[in-house]
Amino acid sequence: MSNPPVRQDRPARARTGRRLALVLTATGVLVAGATIALAPSASAGTTLAASAAERGRYFGTAVAANKLSDATYVGILNREFDMVTPENEMKWDATEPSQNTFTFGNADRIVASAQANGQRVRGHALAWHSQQPGWVQNLSGSALRSAMVNHITRVASYYRGKIYAWDVVNEAFADGGSGGRRDSNLQRTGNDWIEVAFRTARAADPGAKLCYNDYNTDGQNAKSNAVYAMVSDFKARGVPIDCVGFQSHFNAQSPVPADYQANLQRFADLGVDVQITELDIEGSGTAQADNYARVVRACLAVSRCTGITVWGIRDSDSWRASGTPLLFDAAGNKKPAYTATLNALNGGSTPPTTTPPPAGGGCSAAVTVNAWNGGFVATVRVTAGAGGTDGWAVGLTLPAGAALVNTWNATPSGPSGAVQFRNVAYNGRLTAGQTTEFGFQANGSAGTLTPSCTAS
Ligand code: G3I
Numbered sequence: 018m019s020n021p022p023v024r025q026d027r028p029a030r031a032r033t034g035r036r037l038a039l040v041l042t043a044t045g046v047l048v049a050g051a052t053i054a055l056a057p058s059a060s061a062g063t064t065l066a067a068s069a070a071e072r073g074r075y076f077g078t079a080v081a082a083n084k085l086s087d088a089t090y091v092g093i094l095n096r097e098f099d100m101v102t103p104e105n106e107m108k109w110d111a112t113e114p115s116q117n118t119f120t121f122g123n124a125d126r127i128v129a130s131a132q133a134n135g136q137r138v139r140g141h142a143l144a145w146h147s148q149q150p151g152w153v154q155n156l157s158g159s160a161l162r163s164a165m166v167n168h169i170t171r172v173a174s175y176y177r178g179k180i181y182a183w184d185v186v187n188e189a190f191a192d193g194g195s196g197g198r199r200d201s202n203l204q205r206t207g208n209d210w211i212e213v214a215f216r217t218a219r220a221a222d223p224g225a226k227l228c229y230n231d232y233n234t235d236g237q238n239a240k241s242n243a244v245y246a247m248v249s250d251f252k253a254r255g256v257p258i259d260c261v262g263f264q265s266h267f268n269a270q271s272p273v274p275a276d277y278q279a280n281l282q283r284f285a286d287l288g289v290d291v292q293i294t295e296l297d298i299e300g301s302g303t304a305q306a307d308n309y310a311r312v313v314r315a316c317l318a319v320s321r322c323t324g325i326t327v328w329g330i331r332d333s334d335s336w337r338a339s340g341t342p343l344l345f346d347a348a349g350n351k352k353p354a355y356t357a358t359l360n361a362l363n364g365g366s367t368p369p370t371t372t373p374p375p376a377g378g379g380c381s382a383a384v385t386v387n388a389w390n391g392g393f394v395a396t397v398r399v400t401a402g403a404g405g406t407d408g409w410a411v412g413l414t415l416p417a418g419a420a421l422v423n424t425w426n427a428t429p430s431g432p433s434g435a436v437q438f439r440n441v442a443y444n445g446r447l448t449a450g451q452t453t454e455f456g457f458q459a460n461g462s463a464g465t466l467t468p469s470c471t472a473s
Contacts, residue, residue, distance in 0.1 A: 062363045070099065078098045079103075101136045119172070139181055139182050139184070190234070190244055194391075229261050230262030232295070244261065248261060262291075265295060267342075268340060279456045281319045295328040305341075331345040383397070394456060395466060398453075401451050406440075408472070413436055413466050416464035426454065
C-alpha cells in the first residue's frame with residue numbers, strides 16, 4: 018500500500034527561500050535557532066513566480082501541450098511561472114474520448130514538463146457541462162451519473178499525488194439573476210451531482226485541494242451568492258471542498274468589480290482557500306496594467322487567496338487573442354501589464370492608502386452599493402480625520418424590508434433598521450487620513466444609504 022500523498026500547500030520556490038537560522042553560542046557551539054529566517058532568493062522580485070512566492074503565493078498560467086515545442090513560449094513559462102493549468106488537455110473530451118478509454122498523452126506531457134521545472138499543477142476540469150465527448154452528451158440519468166463518477170475516479174486516481182488542486186466542478190451556476198443552477202445534462206441527473214463529484218474526487222486523490230470554479234462570480238451578485246450558499250452548505254454538512262476558483266475573465270463589458278476583494282474575502286471567511294484561476298483582462302497600456310495591479314493587490318489582501326493563474330502566456334496564446342488580454346505580447350515581450358503585476362506582487366506600486374483627512378478630525382464614511390433584484394452589497398470606506406482613530410463606528414439606516422445577511426471587516430449592532438457598524442480588532446486604529454473598508458450584504462433594497470462616522 019502506498020503512503021497517502023501529502024497535500025502540497027507551500028509554493029516550491031518559497032520553500033527554497035527559507036533557511037534555518039544558526040546561532041553561535043558563548044561556548045562556541047553552533048545550534049539551530051528557534052526562528053526560521055526568510056532568506057531572499059536570488060531571483061526575488063524579478064519574476065512573477067519568485068515575487069509571488071515571497072508573498073506566500075503561486076503565480077501560474079494555462080499551458081497548451083502543442084506549444085511545448087515553442088522555445089519562446091517555454092522560455093517564458095519556465096522563467097516566470099510556478100503553477101501550471103492544462104488549458105484543455107484534462108477536460109472530459111480530451112481524457113475519455115470514448116467510454117472507459119482514457120487518453121492522457123497531452124496532459125502527461127504538461128505534467129512532466131511542470132515536474133521537470135519545479136512547477137505544480139492545477140487540474141482542470143473533472144465535471145463540466147462543456148467540452149464533453151459525444152458519448153457523454155448522449156447520456157442522461159443514472160447512466161450519466163455513473164459515467165461521471167467513473168470519469169472522476171479514473172482521472173483523479175491516475176494523477177493522484179501530482180495535482181495541487183482540482184477544479185472538480187466547473188461553471189455549474191446560471192448567469193443572470195436567477196441565483197440557481199445552470200441547466201445541463203449533469204444537473205438533470207439530480208441536484209446532488211456536485212457534492213457527489215466532490216466526494217468522488219476526495220476518495221480518488223485525498224491530497225489534492227478540491228475547488229469549485231466559475232466565471233461572473235468575481236463580484237457579489239446573484240450568481241456568486243448562489244455559489245456562496247452552496248459552499249456554506251457544503252462546509253456545514255462536511256462535503257469536502259477546499260477552495261473556490263474565480264476565473265476573472267475581464268473586459269469592458271465585464272470589468273474588475275469594485276467589490277472584488279470583498280467578494281474573495283467573504284468566501285475565504287467560509288473556511289476555503291480562494292484562487293484566481295483564469296485571469297485575463299482585455300485592453301492595453303496603462304488601463305490594462307492598472308487593472309492587473311488591482312487584481313494582484315486584491316489577492317494579496319486576502320490571506321487565503323493562495324495564488325493567481327493567468328489564462329495563457331502571450332496575447333497570441335489567448336482564447337480571445339484579439340483582446341490582447343495577457344502579460345506578454347505576441348513576440349514574448351513584457352507588456353506594461355506585466356510590469357504592473359510584478360510591481361504589485363513586490364508591493365512597490367501600492368496606491369496611497371491615505372486620502373486627505375476630513376476637516377475637523379473624527380472620521381468620514383462613504384458608501385458604494387452593488388444592487389440586484391432582491392439584494393445588495395454595500396462597501397463602506399472609512400477615512401480617519403486629522404487626529405486618527407483608536408476605533409470607529411459607522412451608523413447607517415437600512416430601509417424597511419432590508420436585512421443584513423453577512424458583514425465583513427466590521428461588527429453590526431443588529432440586523433435591520435438603524436445599525437451601528439463597529440471596527441473589528443485589526444482595523445480600528447487609523448492614522449490621520451488613513452482609510453479602511455468594510456462591507457455587508459443585505460436582502461431587500463438599499464434605498465439611499467447615508468452613513469455617519471464616529472471616531473473614538
Ligand atoms: O485543437 C483543435 C484544432 O485541431 C482544430 O483545428 C480547431 C478547430 O476548431 O479546434 C482546436 O481545438 C480548440 C481548442 O480550444 C484548442 O485551441 C477547440 O475547438 C476550442 O473549443 C477550445 O477552446 C477552449 C475552450 O475553453 C473550450 O473548452 C479554449 O482553448 C480554452 O481557453 C477555454 O478555456 C475555458 C476554461 O476551460 C473554462 N473557463 C472559460 C475558459 C475560456 O473559455
